[in-house]
Amino acid sequence: MGNKTVNIEDAIEKTAKETAKEVIQELRNSKMIKNEMSYFKKVELLLYNYNNLxxxxxxxxxxxxxxxxxGLPQKSGDRKS
Known part of the structure; x- marks a missing residue:
């Protein structure tokens, strides 16, 4: 993979954060979560979508x-000829 080492823990944490952001954004896009919802309503929707999560x-x-x-997939520009 070259000289650049990738910390697996960092990759896992980054992936988890990106997943959470994407799920919340999808719920917002589908009008299932709105910023003005109460905490209870947000939790209710997350529980409702538990299987999707x-x-x-x-x-x-x-x-x-x-x-x-x-290992991580290489970008096309990272390949050595």
Missing amino acids: KDALKQKDEDIKYIKDH
Whole structure:
């Protein structure tokens, strides 16, 4: 993978944060979460979407396992000729 080492823990944390942001954004885009909702209503919606969140987490876990097993994919500009 070259001279640049990737800390797996950092990659996992970054992936988890990106996943959470994407889920919240999707819920906002679909009008399921609004900024003016009460805390109770937001929690209720998150619980309602629990299975979707579980599926997203499962996919990210599979991605993390792939990264651990195979390393991060190289960008096309990173390849050596």
